[in-house]
Amino acid sequence: AQKITQTQPGMFVQEKEAVTLDCTYDTSDQSYGLFWYKQPSSGEMIFLIYQGSYDEQNATEGRYSLNFQKARKSANLVISASQLGDSAMYFCAMREGFQTGANNLFFGTGTRLTVIP
Amino acid sequence: GAVVSQHPSWVICKSGTSVKIECRSLDFQATTMFWYRQFPKQSLMLMATSNEGSKATYEQGVEKDKFLINHASLTLSTLTVTSAHPEDSSFYICSAARLAGGAGTDTQYFGPGTRLTVL
Numbered sequence: 001a002q003k004i005t006q007t008q009p010g011m012f013v014q015e016k017e018a019v020t021l022d023c024t025y026d027t028s029d030q031s032y033g034l035f036w037y038k039q040p041s042s043g044e045m046i047f048l049i050y051q052g053s054y055d056e057q058n059a060t061e062g063r064y065s066l067n068f069q070k071a072r073k074s075a076n077l078v079i080s081a082s083q084l085g086d087s088a089m090y091f092c093a094m095r096e097g098f099q100t101g102a103n104n105l106f107f108g109t110g111t112r113l114t115v116i117p
Numbered sequence: 118g119a120v121v122s123q124h125p126s127w128v129i130c131k132s133g134t135s136v137k138i139e140c141r142s143l144d145f146q147a148t149t150m151f152w153y154r155q156f157p158k159q160s161l162m163l164m165a166t167s168n169e170g171s172k173a174t175y176e177q178g179v180e181k182d183k184f185l186i187n188h189a190s191l192t193l194s195t196l197t198v199t200s201a202h203p204e205d206s207s208f209y210i211c212s213a214a215r216l217a218g219g220a221g222t223d224t225q226y227f228g229p230g231t232r233l234t235v236l
Contacts, residue, residue, distance in 0.1 A: 035224065043208055045161075045227035047119075091160065095225075104151055105212075105225055107160045 001026050004092050006108035013082045014116050020067070021077040021111045023092030029053075032096045034075040035105065036066065039089040048090075051075060079113075087115045120144050121213050123228035130201055131236055138196045138231045140211030146191035147213035151225065152184075155208040167194045201235040208232050 005024045013019035025034065036048040051059045051066045059066045067076040079086055089112050093105040120143040130136050140150055148169050153161040165186050166174045173186035183205075185197040194213075198205055209232075212225040 037227070042229070043155075043210070043232070044229040045210060045212070047224055047226055050224055104163050104166055105161075109160045 002108075003027065003096075003106040004094050004108035006092055006111050008111045009109070010112045010114070012114050012116055013079075013086075015084060016081055018078060018080045019082055019113065021079070021090050021092075021113065023075045023077065023108060025073050025075060025092075025094050027073075027094065027096055029096045032094055034066070034068070035093040035095070036064070036075075036077045037091045037093060038086075039091060039110070041088070045091070049077070082115045084115050084117060087113060089113075119215050119224075119226045121211065121226050121228040123211055123231050125231060126229060127232040127234075129234045129236065132202050133200055136198045136201055136233060138198075138209055138211075138233075140194045140196070140213070140228050142192045142213040142215070142226075145213070145215045147215060148191060149214045150188060150194040151212045151214070152186060152194075152196050153210045153212070155210060155230075157208075161210060164196075198233065201233070203235045206233055206235045 003026050032053045034051045038046045049059050049061045049064045049066050051068045058068050063080045065078045089110045091110045092108040095103045095105050097103050122141045124139045150167040152164045154164050155161050163176050164179045167186045167188040169188045169191050175181045188194040208230050210230040212227045214223045214225050
């Protein structure tokens with residue numbers, strides 16, 4: 001089974017509007033971390049936001065927030081007030097366990113976001 | 118902070134030659150670095166986990182003799198593609214794990230990637 005599922009291959013959003021990118025995960029671990037990365041056309045992977053499985057509040061970083069619903073195993077990324085520069089590929093990822101540094105990330109297939117002026 | 122560099126950013130080589138890619142964490146020490154491969158319009162595929170001072174752990178299906186990894190220091194890991202062939206052409210990305218806070222909060226920061234083209 002896929003550990004990370006992103007069901008939206010592509011999304012469009014009007015500039016200045018909010019958009020939600022879906023992500024569901026599958027793990028039997030109690031301790032895990034969820035990440036969102038942005039990959040523009042240049043190829044670099046830019047870290048956006050992190051949510052730990054024990055964090056009770058949803059993570060927020062500027063215009064990015066993570067809608068964490070543990071019971072449903074979903075970790076959707078919400079981008080508010082979209083900007084043209086937000087057009088990129090977005091990857092949801094999960095790390096199982098809390099062993100510092102040693103755990104690799106499982107990536108979803110990504111969602112290509114296009115912001116329309 | 119949390120800057121990871123990769124060098125070179127792109128390389129073109131002839132079939133049969135070897136190519137070395139460097140990954141450096143510039144402002145933090147990383148005991149663990151990861152090497153990924155990404156084909157066009159696909160997700161990242163983990164190739165190996167590199168631990169400073171020990172042998173790398175390779176994922177299933179990745180040839181350790183073809184993709185040599187050396188994690189010589191807490192800020193440098195290298196990936197050498199030996200006897201490269203056209204099917205090795207890909208985008209190679211490294212990441213370094215940095216502890217952001219308490220246990221379990223480490224985050225992987227990625228380098229800008231290296232585009233390898235083997236002719």
